[in-house]
Amino acid sequence: MKTHFIAIGGSAMHNLAIALKDKGYQVTGSDDAIFEPSKSRLDHKGILPTEMGWFPEKITADIDAVILGMHAHQDNPELARAKELGLKIYSYPEFLYEQSKNKTRVVIAGSHGKTTITSMILHVLNFHQKDVDFMVGAQLEGFDCMVKLTQDNDFMVLEGDEYLSSPIDLRSKFLLYQPNIALMSGIAWDHINVFKTFDDYIEQFRKFVASITAGGVLVYNEEDAEVVKVVEAAENYFRKIPYKTPEYEISNGKVYLKTEMGDVPLSVFGAHNLLNMEGARHICRQLGIMDEDFYEAIMSFKGASKRLEKVEREDKGTLYKDFAHAPSKVKATVKAFQEQFKKEKKYGFLELHTYSSLNPVFLEQYDHAMDGLDEAIVFYSEDALKIKRMEPISPEFIKEKFKNDKLRVFTNAEDLHAYWETLDKTDGVFLMMSSGNFGGLDLSK
The missing domain is CATH 3.40.50.720 (NAD(P)-binding Rossmann-like Domain)
Incomplete structure (x- = not known):
């Protein structure tokens, strides 16, 4: 071909x-x-x-x-x-469906957590040498490529994104996959440049649930009120499997999952990651992986790239980077960081540079997002606003929307870098949240 x-x-x-x-x-x-x-x-x-x-x-x-x-x-x-x-012209998701239409399609959707959940599922399957086709949005340890397509595999695991399919196909990507098995992790308004109202955004998830094949399965987060509303309003026929945050404890800086088979030590932390893990466990059950085998494999899961990923530094500093930029993701990541590092001084840096995150209307969603950190820093580039043809935003406006008077706000990279150089990286723990690079910071040095 x-x-x-x-x-x-x-x-x-x-x-x-x-x-x-x-x-x-x-x-x-x-x-x-x-x-x-x-x-x-x-x-x-x-x-x-x-x-x-x-x-x-x-x-x-x-x-x-x-x-x-x-x-x-x-x-x-x-x-x-x-x-x-x-x-014949295909969008990316349309072609993936074409490649998988004769397979059992497993689609992981949600405003947050979908990359991590997909990564967990693939890690477990790979650990037990279960071969599947897949598409995931992050580079994974043990995988050469983020997409795998074969003639013979029976299953395809797809990360389902709600963003547009192509310049000439304005449907959400995940609406093209027609899942046999689906998961919905959470709904929190995102992509404001495309979905102008929250209801426009939720409508994509209503359509996604309606696209599940007859007699299919939906695993869903019962702790998310918007997800529950969408699932309960669905009129098509499919099996519903709810999940929630499992019991766990933190002992000597290590997270242990409480299970019927005893305590399972984990390499990741944060309540949202434990919630994601529970969703992944239910999907793996649908793929023939027993709980005991799931727990055996998940102990060695270290996280998806840029999802609370520990950065190896030249000094002994403790630093994590995370792709978080949407409000719900920032809040979940900060909460996980606080829970994991109770005694240490906590620095949190957030870069705002997407269209949504720089929109004055959308900034309301960031209220109290950086609370609980000892030092909270927000960076956005005034040049980025000009390039996007957006109105200027003042640091005072950012503080007001975050509802945090102690917030440090930087609007040019040179000032941010100068502040960064004043900090002793071995004094405390650092959380760097961005889908960019803070104007060129090298986090390993």
């Missing part, structure tokens, strides 16, 4: 390209900019474009599938040529 990727360099797109190359497909692609690690990984597989830009002449009549990434625009010249030739 001959495939061509428009915007091959994206985090998700380049992993799918590699998976198809490994499957034996003929793969080509284009992009106007490709960064690391995508660049090296594509080059290693021999599918890195020789030059950057868009080239309509690459689009030929013998291409079986054109896969369109979100990074491309509607007026992309390669897209126009593909339409002109009448080629």
Whole structure:
């Protein structure tokens, strides 16, 4: 099969390209900019474009599938040529469904926790040498690629994202998967640039539940009121399995899960991670993994990349980085950090740089998000606001919305870096929350 990727360099797109190359497909692609690690990984597989830009002449009549990434625009010249030739054009999730429509599809959805839950499931399956196809949104220990596609596997585990599918397909990605088995971890308003009201956002989850195949299974977080409302309002037929935070204790800095089989020591911490683990356990049950086998495997799970991930430093400082940027994720991560490090001095840094997090209306959602930290720091770039053509935001406005008078607010990277250099990294513990890099901070030094 001959495939061509428009915007091959994206985090998700380049992993799918590699998976198809490994499957034996003929793969080509284009992009106007490709960064690391995508660049090296594509080059290693021999599918890195020789030059950057868009080239309509690459689009030929013998291409079986054109896969369109979100990074491309509607007026992309390669897209126009593909339409002109009448080629089949897929979004990323649409093509994943095409590859898995004859398999049992397991889809993990939710505003928060979906990457971690998917990662936990894959870790357990890998530990017990159960081979499945998959797509996950983070690099995992023991896995070369974030996407795996085969002819023979019976199951495909998919992280289900509610964001848009492509520039020409404005449906939420997870609406294209039609799950046989699904999980919903939580609902908290996100992607305000696309879903202008909370009800618009919740509607995507209503549609997701309606897309579960007849007689399917939904594992859901019964501690989330919005999730419960959506599940109870569903009119289609499927089996409902609720889950909640399991019992656990922290002893000498180590987290122990309380089970019928005794205390299970874990390598991760935080109530939200324990809740995610319980959801993963129920999904693994559906895949034939008994609880005893689940606990045996989960003890060695160290977390998904950038999800309360410990950073190895040149000094003896204790520092964790987390992808958290949406309010619900920040609150859960800060709470976990407080619980784990009760005696230490706690520093928390948060970078606001997504469209939603810099929107004055959405900033209301961050109330008390950084409470309980000894030092709480928020950074956002005034330049980023200009690039996004958004109105200026004052540090005082940020403090007001976070409802935290002690909050330190930095609006340019140089001042933030200067403050960072004044801190003794071995005096206390540090939590760095961002989907960016704080204007270029090297957290390992």
